[in-house]
Amino acid sequence: MRDYSDQLEADLLEYFGIDLLDLWRGRLTLRRLHVLISSLLSRQGSGALAAAIDESAIWSHEAHILARVSDALEAANYLFISANTAGDTRLDPPEPMWRPGAAHIEPEKPRMASGAELASWFGDMNAL
Structure with missing residues (x-):
C-alpha cells in the first residue's frame, strides 16, 4: 500500500x-x-x-487473446508464403505483436514442424 x-x-x-x-x-x-x-x-x-x-x-484478457490471434495469422501467412515461394527467396519471420509487460520476454524462434508432428496434428484434427 x-x-x-x-x-x-x-x-x-x-x-x-x-x-x-x-x-x-x-x-x-x-x-x-x-x-x-x-x-x-x-x-x-x-x-x-x-x-x-x-x-x-x-490490456483486458480479450486484448491479449486478440494479440495471440494476430501473431498466429502472421505466422500462418509467413509459412504459406515461404512454402509457395520458388527459389532461394528467404523471408524474415514476423515479429510478435507488442504486449504490455512483455518487453523483457525474448520471442521464441520459429521452427518448422517435423513430419511426425504434422501427422500427429492432422490425426488429432480427424479425431474431432
Missing part, C-alpha cells in the same frame, strides 16, 4: 467514491479496504493500481 498509495487513492475515489483518509477517520475498516483492493486488482484493462503493479493489466 505504501508503494502505490497514489494509485490506490485515485482508484478508491474513482470506482467507489471512498477517500483513503477515511481509514484514519474511522469510517473505513482494514477488512473493507482489503476487499476493495482485491476488487480493484481483479479489474483487467482498467485501474491505476493494477497498471502500476502489473503493466500487462493495462
